[in-house]
Amino acid sequence: MSTQKPRFRVFSFALQGLLYIFLYAPIFVMAAFSFNNSKSRSVWTGFTLKWYGELFRDRAILEALVVTLSVAIIASLAATIIGTAAALGIHRMRKKTRDVVMTVNNIPVVNPDILTGVSFMLLFVAITTFLRTLGADISLGYWSLLLAHITFNIPYIILSVMPKLRQMNKHTLEAALDLGATPFQGFRKVILPEIMPGVVSGMMIAFTMSIDDFVISYFTSGSSVQTLSVAVYAMTRKRINPEINALSTIMFVSVMLLLVIINVIQAKDKNKEKKF
């Protein structure tokens, strides 16, 4: 493809450029207003770093950040373990059963968030009402938020692990077992290394989904706990606090840095491979 006509190149870069402008304009606007001296979101009144300072003193936002990150980490780890185990089981099923299970697995992925959120809320409310009649003092909170996140992450793990299991040569496991490996050793030394890329990318997807989720958290977190997106939503109904712009700018810059670092490491690895 290196011998493209120059006209095509110009056209292609123009299209991509327009797309990038469209995608990034709001992000740069947001970043710019995190340095704006007044709380206005359309008038520029001078440069300041005060929102960054206030951000680190704002208890509510920092707590929401901790909730968001801890839920994302715990939920993606738990979902990875459950999802990988489920994928192993589903892989061993007969084709008909497997197709049915995979269709059921796909429903939550395509299902609109709002429906998932509402159903979780109704389920958790039913559970708390039942427990209350038994005398427990319980209401929606961190536990329901976490359970909802673990549950909605599992299908993504299964979806990214299944193809790796399908590509795997099943005779390697048989060989290992014939040579005296226990089933657990077989899993750890044969299956796990083969499916690892799928497991890791599934976990990354799950983590991203958790961080980015608003709708499901909104319905399941109750009134005592807030994730960042729920906090932002509550603010947008009044007037947004520029601290939030500052926080997203920090997050955006860290994501960018992380990507650059990953790319540099990958480039170095490639260079090393060439040397040997």
Place this chain on the structure above:
Amino acid sequence: MFAASFRLAFYATAICLLISYPIAYVVSRETPQVQSVFMVLLMVPMWINFLLRTYAWMSILENNGLLNKLLVLLGIGKVSIINTEAAVALGMVYNYLPFMLLPILTVLQKLDRSLLEASSDLGANGVRTFLRVVFPLSLPGVLSGVTMVFVPSVSTFVISKLLGGGKTLLLGDLIEMQFLGNAYNPYIGSAVSIVMMLIVLVCMFVMNKFGDGGEETSMF
């Protein structure tokens, strides 16, 4: 309300498709390096909370916002977009565009080049090759993109609230109002949810009918 939801979701899906297809097509013919940069740049905005990105659109589209300032500067004059259906549709396009681009790009990347050569060897010109070979082969990607944009567009309630100013009520808004909003009535909310779920299931069923044939054969 059903009509407004479906109309806006339909517009958003159509616009996404019209933007995505040409871009996916040219990017699929770029070098692998350009393609991987493209993928990364497409994914990065998704790491920023979508509420904030939508909120940033509010400051761009406002009557005294950045877009209007730019237009006045260029001598075109003001337009009022915020709190209209157009703003809601724009918000939908902005938020769900990657969901259309990625599946189309993936099918186009996998497209067998020799088919294009065969087509031109047999005397077809560029347009004919595109209509008869490229487009039909990319249909599975287009269909999955259409579902991935249409379903969240029909069910959103945040975008319509922020950019539509609460004037355009969508199905999502209706459901949200019944459970956490002012019009508390979980029974109506559940009923609307079930109807919406049925629509989504029908969509999924249709997708499976179309999609499976292509995917199974390409796998073996």
